[in-house]
Amino acid sequence: MPSALVRRPSPRLSEGLVTHIERTPVDADLAVRQWQQYVDALEAHGWTTVEVPAIDECPDGVFVEDTMVVYGDLAMIARSGADERRPEAAEAERAVAAQGYRITHITEPGTLDGGDILKIGSTVYAGQGGRTNDEGIRQLRQAFAPLGAEVRAVPVQKVLHLKSAVTALPDGTVIGYEPLVDDPQAFESFRPMPEEAGSHVVLLGEDRLLMAASAPESAKLLEQLGYTPVVVDISEFEKLEGCVTCLSVRLRR
Template sequence: MPTALIRRPGARLAEGLVTHIERQPVDVELAIRQWQLYVDALHSTGWTTVEVPPIEECPDSVFIEDTMVVYGDLAVIARAGADERRPEAAAAAETVQAQGYRITRIADPGTLDGGDVLKIGSTIYIGEGGRTNAEGIRQLREAFAPLGADVRSVPVRKVLHLKSAVTALPDGTVIGYEPLVDAPEAFERFRAVPEESGAHVVLLGEDRLLMAASAPKSAALFAELGYAPVVVDISEFEKLEGCVTCLSVRLRG
């Protein structure tokens, strides 16, 4: 059964970091309800979830994807590009190890956020320039090389993380909102989508795509291509540069 790690939002969520957009008020109670509906969507499509213990002192901790990168049986525990987010990794590491994964860690002076990593089969694209640096990429490449991964660095300047700009469809086509993609030519196949949040999908299996309610035109495009959008409202997380990918770590499936 496919499994995802999740972490519920804390009371200080509204204090989360914002780098590329204007800060807006965040309704924490609404965010908690939206998070539960996100989790429910995973469950309704056959996924099981494992909850990482909350860490109230870290407002961004709900964005659990940034704590690690999983490939094969190995979880590389990230070293966050933002100092204040580094305490988030400890409990996440313990939780993924309890799921049977080997772990290794990005070490100083490397920095790496999981949201900068896009996996397409054995090809792993990593965004360099924001929260992830060249040394972090070198360490990740070294960790995954024995598993046969092809790690490729791509520039990220216009958005917080690589997966703020692009994700990929089940056939491997990279999708992105072109004004926010630094180097669309870096990908073997690229397709533009009509909305910023339409660039963010989570592959749930059986051609189902978990995506945000704020991208109806993109959902219609994916339906025309034969995919089945599973739509969730994550408006409060979008105010903090969050998207559907960063609210979970997909371990299997």
């Protein structure tokens, strides 16, 4: 059974970093309810969730995906390009180690956020230009190459993270809202989506895709392609540039 690391939102969630959008008020109580619904959706579709201890002093701690990149049996612990987010990694590291993963780290001067990494089979796309720098990508490539991964750097300037712009369908097709994708031709197969939030899916297994309620037209399109959208409302996290991928680390081995 696959598992996912999750982390409860901080009471200071509304203070989270915002870089590419205007700040709007966040309802912290609603965010907690939405987070629980997200966790419930994972569990309802066969996932075991493992809760990383909360880190209330870090407003962005709920976006636990940014703390690491997992490939095979190796978890590479991130070193965020945002200094204030670096304390988030320690408890996440302990949680993934407890699941039996080997551990390595991005080290200074490298920076890397997990949200900048998109894995499609043995190809690992690394978003370059925001929170993840050249040295972080070099270290990622060095760590994952012995496991058979090919790391490809792709530009990210228009959004916070690579997976703010694109994710991938089960067949490997990359999907994204084209105005926010720096270089659609960087991917072997690209399908434009009608909404920004339609760019973000979590593969739950078989034909099921976890996605945000803010992308109804994209959900219809994916249904027409034969997929089954599993829709959750994450409006309060979207106000902080979060999406369905940010809220968990999926462990599939």
